[in-house]
């Protein structure tokens with residue numbers, strides 16, 4: 001079955017303990033595109049990702065992935081169905097080599113030849129990681145660790161890659177490099193859900209976006225529409 005959206009979140013309300021953090025959130029992630037979620041600290045971006053991954057399940061509303069309702073699905077099943085997530089803060093395993101970090105991303109693949117093929121593809125995208133394959137990941141620069149983290153996500157051969165705040169804590173040069181890589185990954189056919197505070201650079205590569213404020217979608221539109229929206233500019237363009 002072909003679907004017009006890869007991922008559809010409809011009327012999602014959820015939160016922690018007695019407090020709801022997301023209220024009636026609806027988003028569509030189109031296949032093959034970069035969709036972004038913009039929002040300030042505490043807007044609920046990470047909670048939305050947690051909900052998609054089954055870590056903070058919906059209290060109301062539904063999440064469909066490729067036409068399938070994810071209600072009640074376990075996180076490992078969701079990850080196994082082609083969704084990979086690159087967490088905020090580029091968590092690498094510091095005392096493992098770059099190659100070992102990357103291999104961990106393919107832990108669901110038991111065929112060693114296929115793991116090698118994937119590794120070769122990641123090295124094509126990130127030649128620097130190939131050069132540094134045996135270096136301990138913890139000794140790489142912040143920007144290089146970001147590459148390791150994205151590369152590890154790609155090792156799962158995802159259909160949808162969710163990337164949580166890739167620009168966080170990176171110098172402007174690395175931010176630009178990182179966003180170029182995300183664009184490149186998307187041109188390889190991988191659908192991207194990009195969650196960011198950095199509106200300017202995000203909207204430069206995204207196709208469509210949503211603005212989340214205090215747990216609600218307050219604006220949505222094509223990247224060009226959002227970039228031209230005065231309220232979005234005032235709130236998120238710094």
Ligand code: ATP
Pocket residue numbers: 016017021039040041042043044045046047048
């Ligand atoms: P940031 O950009 O700072 O990461 P965010 O947009 O990702 O922010 P969330 O992390 O989703 O926002 O947080 C939204 C709200 O939910 C915040 O008020 C936060 O304090 C609260 N929250 C997040 N995680 C938990 C938790 N595990 N238990 C209770 N409250 C939480």
